[in-house]
Amino acid sequence: ETGVTQSPTHLIKTRGQQVTLRCSSQSGHNTVSWYQQALGQGPQFIFQYYREEENGRGNFPPRFSGLQFPNYSSELNVNALELDDSALYLCASRYGTEAFFGQGTRLTVV
Amino acid sequence: GDSVTQMEGPVTLSEEAFLTINCTYTATGYPSLFWYVQYPGEGLQLLLKATKADDKGSNKGFEATYRKETTSFHLEKGSVQVSDSAVYFCALSDQNDKIIFGKGTRLHILP
Numbered sequence: 001e002t003g004v005t006q007s008p009t010h011l012i013k014t015r016g017q018q019v020t021l022r023c024s025s026q027s028g029h030n031t032v033s034w035y036q037q038a039l040g041q042g043p044q045f046i047f048q049y050y051r052e053e054e055n056g057r058g059n060f061p062p063r064f065s066g067l068q069f070p071n072y073s074s075e076l077n078v079n080a081l082e083l084d085d086s087a088l089y090l091c092a093s094r095y096g097t098e099a100f101f102g103q104g105t106r107l108t109v110v
Numbered sequence: 111g112d113s114v115t116q117m118e119g120p121v122t123l124s125e126e127a128f129l130t131i132n133c134t135y136t137a138t139g140y141p142s143l144f145w146y147v148q149y150p151g152e153g154l155q156l157l158l159k160a161t162k163a164d165d166k167g168s169n170k171g172f173e174a175t176y177r178k179e180t181t182s183f184h185l186e187k188g189s190v191q192v193s194d195s196a197v198y199f200c201a202l203s204d205q206n207d208k209i210i211f212g213k214g215t216r217l218h219i220l221p
Binding site for chain 2: 097101102103
């Protein structure tokens with residue numbers, strides 16, 4: 001049990017649609033990161049938020065965006081979904097050098 | 111940029127065998143190093159970590175030593191169990207606290 005909760009656990013969307021994934025992290029964990037894990041691959045860093053501001057971004061297009069809220073929850077939004085966006089999306093909250101991951105949201109784009 | 115390379119799987123062993131999964135890294139500065147484990151259908155769990163050279167991380171019988179001279183962080187366990195079957199990821203935390211993962215090594219333990 002990591003104390004990081006993601007919703008929904010599974011989601012199916014149609015190409016071109018928009019999706020919002022949610023993450024609730026532990027109180028006091030001011031940093032949240034989002035990762036995309038394609039099937040059979042390691043997680044790839046999408047972006048990171050610290051105290052509600054983005055402070056790092058990986059090689060993902062602008063249609064991937066996020067928000068972090070004062071209550072330690074966060075969102076990942078993806079616009080204009082493409083088939084290649086099908087993946088497991090992981091949220092991680094940071095405390096010191098340690099990251100605590102949620103169970104992930106499995107997104108399938110058809 | 112920073113990167114992590116780990117041995118490709120799958121790795122198949124019999125129960126009670128000795129396990130080594132190799133991991134090397136390329137990084138600017140002195141990153142923290144991690145091993146994460148992912149069981150089927152689940153997210154990532156931190157298995158162990160080391161934050162400076164010569165540190166040894168250990169948990170649940172698994173060990174890994176931070177070797178700065180060889181830029182390595184190999185995972186070892188003396189006697190594996192069927193329940194250790196999972197995917198193992200080596201990772202580092204870069205200067206911006208971004209975690210960079212290797213591609214993962216799938217481990218199968220046969221009874």
